[in-house]
Amino acid sequence: MPITTADVLDYLQEVADVIGANKEHLTDLDSAIGDADHGINMNRGFQNVLKKLSSVEDKDAGTILKTAGMALVSSVGGAGGPLYGTAFMQAGTAVAGKYELEAVDLLAALEAALKGVVMRGKANLGDKTMVDAITPAVDAMREVVQNGGSTLEALKRATEAAEKGMKDTIPMLAKKGRASYLGERSVGHQDPGATSSYLLINAMLEIAQGKGQD
Amino acid sequence: MKKLINKPDDVVKEELEGIALAYPDLVKIHYEPNFVYRADAPIKGKVGLISGGGSGHEPMHGGFVGMGMLDAACPGEVFTSPTPDQMAEAAKMVDGGAGILYIVKNYTGDVMNFEMAADMLRAEGIAVQNILIDDDVAVKDSLYTAGRRGVGTTVLAEKICGAAAEKGYDLQKLSDLCRKVNINGRSMGMALTSCIVPAAGKPTFDLGENEMEIGIGIHGEPGQERMALKPVDEITEMLALNIIEDEAYTRTVREWDFGKEEWADVELVDPPFQKGDQVLAFVNSMGGTPDIELPIIYRKLYEICEKKGLTIVRNLIGAYITSLEMQGCSITLLKMDDELIELWDAPVKTIGLRWKA
Structure with missing residues (x-):
């Protein structure tokens, strides 16, 4: 069963809810090794995304994702704005014109999102960033898709990989x-960006699973 | 949390509303996207000088908008970089036809947002350059970090480049000047207390009664080292020597290459201070440290500079680049030459800095 544009809209609503529910958690993680604003910024950004969706409800998945990306860029600020904004805009470009997404399209979108984040932030794997959660998710998804697995299976594996990647940031030196700037003192803390990236990937699985039960 | 605010979400908006009412002769405020701009903008034929960053560092940057300093400032949420649409709209408002210089403090978010804004402006045919300020010697290497943070030298660069833009420097010359100020300026800060981001409602870090944090930035982020509180002379010496004895610092920054029309990596090297240098000494309060303590710091700094063969030719003492209510200070030394001294002395009329005007 392909992902429809209605599912994409549900996904963005789900992300807004999840980020809202984890606002304090993300900000607490950011207090330990950053500047205590990640949850607050992401919440503001996705609330802004919700406001912009009504104008693109009948559009293709690419337009919806690009609109979400622009909304994030213009409202999140910090590093999260350009990074997540670019991720959504690039994902949107990868599925431009499509109204139904198969597993291969989802993979293309996630690959493009990761490429955008790396291009904008110049982070490498192991730097203790979003990239450490998204990269293993993309790899896991690619493996499933290349072996002809289902969207649900691909998202299950991607979410597991993202969760592991997120936890693997704990011992990393940022x-x-x-x-x-904390040097060794960044060790022992989970990266807030990797955490929000995991939440965003997990939300895709939530939507796909909910769909299976319909 | 005890703060003189209404709702945390309204802090920045209501601050801007108050500024608009208090200083209509100096600045105007644009809302959604938010920016502060010179009341007399645009100035035809003058390069538009713009900076911005998270709020919470007042008077920087909005307090430095006006004659002889910035044309516009883009305030983000507290400690959060502003967004590209703010920066691009501010630029269009103050563009006098001679291009735009963005002065960008080296923080991951600020750098990315200002680069996106510059790309948006160029798409509309406006010439724009981004020059980074990265002067915090507490950050030792640039290979394994996002590089030195932009701190105290930012204030000095905005004053000096503002005067130069007023004098008619073109975009290229102004960019070169800003880069020169950056590589010749060095800073280091310390905190006695943390600060409370209004939306977070609690201190960003906990610091014991007899502890201090050395090598902090300006966002309430923990510093590099926590140690037992010492008398101010010892703290001043620690900061000053880290600055004065800092070796040549090399890093790669991204600037726009107007010839190739693409972003290019540029390697910059900060020359170390040398005996006989003339310097501007800037003693800054992080916001919560009272004025009575700042001259005590300056007194010791003066003695150390003398001992090290540096002559303080100008100074600035006060709360200019702050971290909300944090108690603590930063010291900045900027190597001066005749050009910088003349530009420093030139008239300036802003909310935060005002002389000869």
């Missing part, structure tokens, strides 16, 4: 972003 090399990008504000946490990098």
